[in-house]
Amino acid sequence: MFAGGPLGDGRQWFPWIHIDDLVCLYRLALENPKVSGPMNAVAPEVRRQREVASEIGRLLHRPAIVPAPAPLLRLVLGAQSQLLLDGRHAVPARARAAGYPFRFAGLHEALEDTLWAR
Numbered sequence: 373m374f375a376g377g378p379l380g381d382g383r384q385w386f387p388w389i390h391i392d393d394l395v396c397l398y399r400l401a402l403e404n405p406k407v408s409g410p411m412n413a414v415a416p417e418v419r420r421q422r423e424v425a426s427e428i429g430r431l432l433h434r435p436a437i438v439p440a441p442a443p444l445l446r447l448v449l450g451a452q453s454q455l456l457l458d459g460r461h462a463v464p465a466r467a468r469a470a471g472y473p474f475r476f477a478g479l480h481e482a483l484e485d486t487l488w489a490r
Contacts, residue, residue: 385421386424387460427479
């Protein structure tokens with residue numbers, strides 16, 4: 373059963389990254405002495421949470437229209453609900469500056485690989 377949909381109103385920015393790119397960025401940060409300081413481990417394609425939910429629904433051939441109400445998420449998750457409801461518009465500036473070639477820069481390709489190739 374799938375009753376997925378946006379979290380809260382879904383307008384919040386929702387940073388995402390494919391696990392393969394995440395591992396490679398960790399390696400880059402550990403092995404490249406020119407990379408220092410904090411690095412946003414996020415994909416270059418920035419999306420809103422409702423777009424992410426919609427794309428997951430599209431790939432699973434299921435509706436993604438029933439939202440998870442923000443008050444319910446706050447009640448169940450407490451302070452941790454902020455991670456889902458308060459979006460961050462993060463960009464991978466340091467990764468790009470280091471020349472990292474994202475394997476999964478687009479959400480569709482990343483989700484397709486994650487949902488079907490494993």
